[in-house]
Amino acid sequence: MEDLNMSVCNICGGNEFISGPGGRLSLTGKPPKCKGCSSLERHRCLREIYLQLNNFMPFKKMSALQISKDRAIDPEWFASHELSIYGGDNSIDIQNIGRQDNRYDVVICNHVLEHIENDYLALKELMRVSSDSGFFN
Numbered sequence: 001m002e003d004l005n006m007s008v009c010n011i012c013g014g015n016e017f018i019s020g021p022g023g024r025l026s027l028t029g030k031p032p033k034c035k036g037c038s039s040l041e042r043h044r045c046l047r048e049i050y051l052q053l054n055n056f057m058p059f060k061k062m063s064a065l066q067i068s069k070d071r072a073i074d075p076e077w078f079a080s081h082e083l084s085i086y087g088g089d090n091s092i093d094i095q096n097i098g099r100q101d102n103r104y105d106v107v108i109c110n111h112v113l114e115h116i117e118n119d120y121l122a123l124k125e126l127m128r129v130s131s132d133s134g135f136f137n
């Protein structure tokens, strides 16, 4: 795995980095935020994980549900990709996802659960709509 706090952003290919929120620097003392796409270490780390996963379980035949935008994820990787944005036209209540069981091969839900009233119910729903051969994160 490449150094994710590095010289080239694995999301946009940018090579300029600036301080993170509140002027934060990375643990190595380098500026963590990509100037090109605003990604932080966690975005680039997730991107790397998905890129590695895609090597042995190709996403091109998979359906994905993504709860909230995440710059680490490229919708083009998947055969189908549904995006829910809170308050948007396709806003899904993850405590009551109106989709059939096992509907999606990949369910992506990063930095969302902490904003949900009943996270236990949300986790049950995310598991319910995830296929048995798929995964969610």
Ligand SMILES: [Zn+2]
Pocket: 009, 010, 011, 012, 013, 014, 034, 035, 036, 037, 038, 039
């Ligand atoms: Zn970038």
